[in-house]
Amino acid sequence: MTTRIWDGPSAGDAPTTRRSFLRNSVAAAGGITALAAALSPLRELAGQADFSVAQFLQKHYKEMSAQEMEAALERIRSEVERRYEIRPHVRDIRPQAGVEFVYALNLSRCIGCRRCVYACVEENNQSREPQIQYIRVLEMPRGTLDLEKGNHHYDRPTVPDASHFYLPVQCHQCANPPCVKVCPVEATWQEPDGITVIDYDWCIGCRYCEAACPYWARRFNFAEPSVPADQINPEMSYLSNRPRPKGVMEKCHFCLHRTREGRLPACLEACPTGARKFGNVLDPDSEVSQILKTKRVLVLKEEVGTLPRFFYYFDERYPRGLDPDAAPIAESLGHLPAPDDPAPTEHHS
C-alpha cells in the first residue's frame, strides 16, 4: 500500500481544539503579514494623479457631451497646472468638413538632419525621459527601399552623406489602418479628416496596435512620461499633445491642434530644406494635390494594403547632389559645397 499525501477528508472537518486554533491563528497572521509585505510597493501610488475617480468615470471621447468634455478638459488643465505649474490652454479641436489631410515628403531633398524629430518632441510634449519620438529617420543606401538595410542610429558629424538618402518615417495615417482594426476597446479611430487619433484616457495599454502597425509608428509609455516644466507647450488639445499618462499608446497625429486651424505641422515648419509638404488632398489646387499629380510618388510597404496618407516622392532630378536647388539650400544653411564635388550638400547636425 502506497502512502497517501492526504488521508481522507475527515481531517478537514475535525473539531477545533485549542491547539489547532492557536496553530491556525499563527498561520493566518503569518499569511496576512506576508501579503501586506508583498503589497507594500503600492504605497507609492498615493502621490500619483493617474488614478482619479473623475478619470475612472470619464466616458469614451465619442460619447462625451459638450459639458462632460468641458469637465474633462478642466480636469486636464488642473492636472497640468499641479504638475508643471503652468496654466495650459487645452481644447477639443474638431475636424473641418471637406478636408482630408495628406503628407508628402521629398526624398530628393531630405538631408537627414533630424530637426523634424526634435521639433515634434517639443511641440507635442513627448516624454524626454524615457525618450519618445514619433519620427524615425532612416539612412538608406542608394538603390534600395529595403528598410532592413537602413541605419536608424547614424551619427555623422555632417549630413547628408553622398552615398545615402534619408527616409523619415512617422504615422502614415492609413485609410485602412490595422491599428484601428485590432484595438479591443475602440480607443483609437480614424477621424473624418483622415487622422487616426487615440483617446489617451480610454486606452488600456494592451499594445496590440503597436504589434499591428507595419510602420512602427506607435509608441507606448512604458514609464511615467516626464517633460521639464519649462519645456511644456501650453497650447494643447485633447486628442493630440496634452500630457499622456503612463501605460497608454501615443503617436503622430499630424499636429491636429495646429493643422485643423490652418497651420502647418511642427515637423514641416522645422524642415530646413522644404522636403515636407502638407495639405488638403480634397482641394485640387493644394500643393499636395499637385505633387500627387505630377511627381514620382510612392508609398512605403504598398503590399500590406494600408493605403497610407503619407507619400514619398522624388524630384525629377536625382540624385540630390545634381539638383540645382540643393546649392541655395546649403548656402542658406551656411555650408557651401565644394564646386568640384557635386554630391554632398553638407549640414552640421
Place this chain on the structure above:
Amino acid sequence: MIRYLNFLWRCFRLSFVGDWRYTLWMFVLTVAVLFGVNAYCKQFVLGLATTGMTDQVSWGLYIANFTYLVGMAAAAVMLVIPVYVYHNRELHDLVIFGELFAVSAIMMALLFVTVDLGRPDRFHHLLLRFNFPISMLTWDVIVLNGYLLLNLHICGYLIYCAYRRRQPSRLFYIPFVFLAIVWAISIHTVTAFLYSGLGGRPFWNSAVIAPRFLASAFAAGPAFLVLTLQVIRSATRYEVTDKALLTLRNIITVAMTINMFLLGSELFTEFYTHSAHVASAQYLWFGLNGRHALIPWIWTALAMNSVALVLLYLPASRRPPILNTACVLLIVGVWIEKGMGLIVPAFIPSPLGEIVEYEPTLNETLVSLGIWAFGLLLYSILVRVTVPVLTGELVDEDTAGNAFGPERPGVSVHEPNRDAVPLGGPALRAASNPPRHLSPNWESVP
C-alpha cells in the same frame, strides 16, 4: 443553497489539510505567489518599464506564457474527445482532471493578459466599448471566458452531483461537453488568429500558425496530464490505469509528429523562398547582422522536441520513467517554441528593420513565476477536493446512503462490468455505483 455553501466551505477547509508533502508544496507555491504579487505591485507603480519589453519588442514573456497556456487549456479536449466521441473507457474517469486543468490554465492565461496591460485599472472599458467582431482580441476575450465558464459548469456540476450522490442529468452536461469540444479548438484558433491576422508581421502572417498551435498544444497539454495523473495515482486513492496513460502517449505522439511536420513546412517555405520575409526566421535560427540572442533557445527547443518524439516512438516509452522524460522534454520544448520561438522573433527586426533584442527582466520573471505558482496552487486545490468527492470519501451527510438505496460499503474495488457504464463523467460513475476506491472505514466520514 445552504447545502451548496456548506459544500464549498468543506472544500475550502479540506484544501488546507494534507500531510507534510502537501503542506510543503502548498507553502512553496504560496511563497512564489506572494513574490509574484510583490513584483506585480512594483510593475503597477513604475509601469511596464520594469519589464524587458520595448517599443520594438512590445510583447514578451507575458504574452508568450498566455499563448502557451491557452493551448494547454485547449488540450483538455484531447481527453474529452476520445471519451465522448470514440467511447474510450480508459480515459473516462480522467476527463474531469483534464477539465480542472483547463480551468487552472485559463485562469493563468487571463492573469497573463491582465499583467501585460498598461492600464489594468481601465479593464471595464472592455465592457463599455467592445470592438466586436473587428478586433480579434475581443473574440479572444469571449472565447476564453466562455471556455472558463463551460468547464467550471461541467466540472462543478459533476462534482457536486457526486457529492450529493445524485445521478447527473445528461441534459445538464452532455450538450455542454460537446460544446466544449468545439470551443476548446476555437480558443487556440482565435489566439493564433491574433497573430496571423497582422499583415505587418510576416513571421506571423502565415496560415500554418493556427494548425501548428493546435498540434503543439495537443502534445504539450496531454504530456502535462500524464505527469499530473501519475501524481494523483501515487498520492491519492484515485485509480489511474496504465492503459489510460498509454492512450495519452499515443495522442501526444501523433500531435507531436504533426507539429514537427508543420515546423518543417514552415522552415522550408521560409528558407527555400528566402524572400525579404525570412528576416525574423533567419534571426531566430541563425542570427541576423551579428545579433543572435534567440539561437540557444530555439535549438534547445528543437533538440528537446526531437528527442521527445524519438522516445515516444520507442517501445521503451511504455515505461513510466521514459514516458515521463519525454513528457518533460516536450512540455519545456513547446513552451520555448511558443514563447521565445514564436512571439519574440516576430518583433525582430522591427517593421522598420531595426534589430532590438529582448531579454526578460527579473521582475517580469517573478511575476510570471507567481502566476504559474498560482495556477498550480489552484489546480492542486481543485484536485485535492475533487478526489475525495469522486472516491466517495466526501459526501453530503444528508443524502449519503439514501439517494440510491442502501449502500454496499467497501465491496467492489473494481468495476464488475465497465461496458455497462453509460456515457457520463466520473461523477456519474461515483454516483450510480458504490465508490470504487473505498477505504475500509469510509463510513466514519461525518
